[in-house]
Amino acid sequence: MSTESTEIDAAPDTGRMLTDRDLRSMYWRSTFLLGSFNFERMQAMGFCITLMPAIRRFYPSNKTEQAAALKRHLEFYNTHPWISSVVFGVTAAMEEQxxxxxEIGDDTITNVKVGLMGPLAGVGDPIFWGTIRPVLGALGASLALTGSSSAWLGPLIYFLGINVIRILVRWYGLKWGYERGTAMVSEVGGGQLKRITQIAAITGLFVMGALVAKWTTINFPGVISSVEADDGTVTETTLQNILDQLLPGVAALGLTFLCMWLLNKKINALWIILGMFVIGILGAWTGWLGL
Known part of the structure; x- marks a missing residue:
């Protein structure tokens, strides 16, 4: 074997098992994170495929451990696909330790993944989808609409800009997550990992609660009372008006708790989604649910 190939296969740092080749393989695999997206486990298949080079490195001859690790990472996972590289790195570091x-159990690895999903989605979506992409799109469109000889720069700026940012975030997010994750899990004896897990879980709950309140809308248009004024104006009070006065968003909160309860009862997520479709259609048709 040549000296050059030996350097490539060597671990990037003392005490770390993943090589630069492993990290590059994980990076390229992560670009296909959404290749098998489904409504039951979201990005779980892509997460599992991304972690496979690390799993093979950590458990090279133990097929039982490899299978157990793959099964761990087939659980529900969903966050912003670019910044998800940080989770890949942290998870790889935990698997390595x-x-x-x-003494890192399956629940600990899963809890860290779940705890990071919400906060990272809350950061990635507004930064990349809500800020960078519209800004680059507006800049590119403004150049394209000038009609001058430099109009071709518009789509080029958008294409190159968004992809350069995507590549840098994915690659350095993976490396940073792996390096910081190794330091984090090495302090597991001092309770550092437990504290970080708790912080991530609590932050994720706050983010998910805000998303439920912002994006989930349930309207009950049923009229409870109708009052006609002297001038003929009719004021109607609906069930939704009463709920909004008592506790805005209580219907969305109730639906969230119902879905959590059904999931705890091992009801398939696809059946829950299908049930909500059916209830929504029947509710709109009968008039007890509205837009």
Whole structure:
């Protein structure tokens, strides 16, 4: 074997098992994170495929451990696809320490993943989808609409700009997550990992609560009372008006708790989604649900 190939296969830092080749393989695999997106486990298949080079490195001859690790990472996962590289790195670091004998259970790895999903989605969506993409799109469109000889720069600026940012965020997010994750899980004995897990979980709950209140709308248009004024004006009070006065968003909160309860009862997520479709259609048709 040549000296150059030996350097490539060597671990990037003392005590770390993943090589630069492993990280590059994980990076390229992560670009297909949404390739098998589904409504039951969202990005779980893409997450599992991305972690496969690390799993093979950590458990090279133990097929049982490889299968158990793959099964761990087939659980529900969904966050912003670019910034998700940070989660890949942190998870790889936790799997590495587990392979070295650290007492890191399946629940701990899953809890860290779930705890990071919400906050990272809350950061990635507004920054990349809500800010960078519209800004680059507006800049590119303004150049394209000039009609001058430089109009071709508009789509080029958008295409190159968005992809350069995507590549940098994915690559350095993966490396940073792996490096910081290794330091984080090495302090598991001092309770650092437990505190970070709790902080991530609490932050994720706050983000998910805000998303439920912002994006979930349930309207009950049923009229409870109708009052006609002397001038002939009719004022109607609907069930939704009463609910909004008592506790805005209570219907969305109730639906969230109902879905959580059904999931805890091992009801398939696809059946829950289908049930909400049916209830929504029947509710709109009968008039007890409105837009």
């Amino acid at each position: 587990r392979a070295k004998g650290e």
